[in-house]
């Protein structure tokens with residue numbers, strides 16, 4: 001039974017990879033559809049990063065658009081102003097954004113719930129203002145051009161580079177959340193008292209979460225900069241922060257597949273709704289409300305339920321709740 | 332091994348623990364009993380460093396614990412379980428135990444993110460260790476069950492298991508059999524004796540179940556209103572008139588309340 005599931009999982013991943021590889025051919029190399037795909041990748045990375053923080057670690061952030069902006073401007077400055085090559089500039093953008101995440105994370109770990117939400121909201125709101133006003137570095141209103149990598153002359157090859165990077169980042173984040181590190185994050189979310197009692201340094205790991213989350217979001221912002229070839233102050237604003245939040249809530253908190261499902265859904269919806277002004281936000285709003293009401297564990301829980309039915313014989317759950325009696329019967 | 336020197340803990344005007352001194356010798360099962368609200372859990376919370384006493388010192392192997400933060404206590408060799416169960420509710424039994432291994436596992440992000448063979452090996456060893464603890468507690472078949480689906484009795488066992496898995500020198504058990512049926516209670520009392528006899532742990536036990544305390548304890552301290560009112564072997568405290576009076580008092584207030 002378990003083997004069958006594993007096969008299915010492999011099959012799903014295999015199909016996804018094949019789809020990504022043939023996608024440019026499917027859409028006839030259309031710039032619009034390739035951009036739609038890359039934007040989806042950017043949101044997938046961002047929503048996984050945010051889910052690591054919120055879904056796994058229990059630390060809210062409504063300011064992730066700020067990290068996307070920092071990532072985008074980092075590659076712009078590093079590639080155009082400094083003249084660094086792609087393979088240095090992109091990871092450096094992650095490191096620079098991660099450093100900002102550290103600066104945010106250090107004081108933020110002392111804040112809880114609403115206060116942390118407000119603090120990160122403030123960060124997300126202030127980044128576009130800082131970018132606007134620091135025009136010596138950022139070009140202010142007019143934005144900055146990003147020097148596209150010479151190695152990948154066409155958007156066609158750049159597309160594949162970004163697909164590969166997205167797949168690698170998905171794998172890295174998956175490894176992290178499944179590890180002792182990920183368990184420490186979840187422990188902090190579920191019980192800070194118990195987490196401390198078993199030796200988890202709460203403020204250290206909360207800060208670590210912020211750094212990891214902002215590092216990968218910075219890479220996503222960098223991918224955006226390289227793909228579009230241009231960054232400006234209002235590329236990622238507060239509505240984008242809320243959009244990513246909606247992605248993980250709808251897709252599924254504390255779930256990597258859930259993050260990706262949410263990202264795909266909310267990147268593709270505007271494609272169908274953009275011709276009707278204002279309808280996109282309404283559709284997204286309705287989706288969030290419906291999910292919270294009827295499937296609080298997100299769309300991904302639909303799949304998980306099937307899985308549980310396969311693995312668990314029916315009725316076992318009931319037995320467990322009355323564990324005491326079951327024990328009696330055993331002895 | 333563990334020494335309380337004149338510890339006082341205050342919450343606003345309330346003195347929860349009042350000039351308490353006692354000593355837990357290595358390799359013994361030492362029990363603290365007393366009516367509800369006597370300050371027993373507060374004693375544990377001082378050792379865990381969640382509370383800081385306003386007076387006194389807590390020595391563990393000769394070192395004062397007051398200078399440490401809560402997350403550093405486990406590295407000194409002290410683990411604990413909780414009166415009302417503090418599990419990671421969305422995790423499975425296995426994951427809860429693995430999380431208990433936190434102090435012993437490497438947490439370096441780079442090998443973890445790349446899932447290097449060393450990390451895989453460490454993870455496998457950790458799982459083997461978790462299975463050993465589950466075997467000891469007889470809960471192996473629940474390994475992949477979410478702890479929120481378990482009965483309170485089983486949750487208490489997982490809570491104890493999570494404390495045991497790091498092989499502490501001293502284990503603090505806060506009312507381990509509260510909410511358990513007689514058969515589960517019997518199993519836990521056997522487990523506590525095994526912790527001492529086979530694994531060489533020192534056990535500091537808070538418990539209301541008198542038959543359990545009398546059966547397993549080497550020494551007992553009785554608290555009331557934050558103070559130590561009696562101390563000695565189980566038989567000694569059982570026959571101490573002061574103790575009988577304290578417990579009678581509790582019964583009377585219960586009757587009066589109804």
Ligand SMILES: Nc1ncnc2c1ncn2[C@@H]1O[C@H](COP(=O)(O)OP(=O)(O)O)[C@@H](O)[C@H]1O
Nearest residue numbers: 342345347365366367368369370371372373374
């Ligand atoms: N964090 C706290 N804040 C205020 N009062 C507390 C706190 N913790 C314990 N107390 C009080 O201290 C007293 C002793 O509590 P506790 O140690 O839990 O008793 P026991 O475990 O013996 O039943 C009680 O009166 C309780 O209300």
Ligand SMILES: [Mg+2]
Nearest residue numbers: 371372373414
């Ligand atoms: Mg208590």
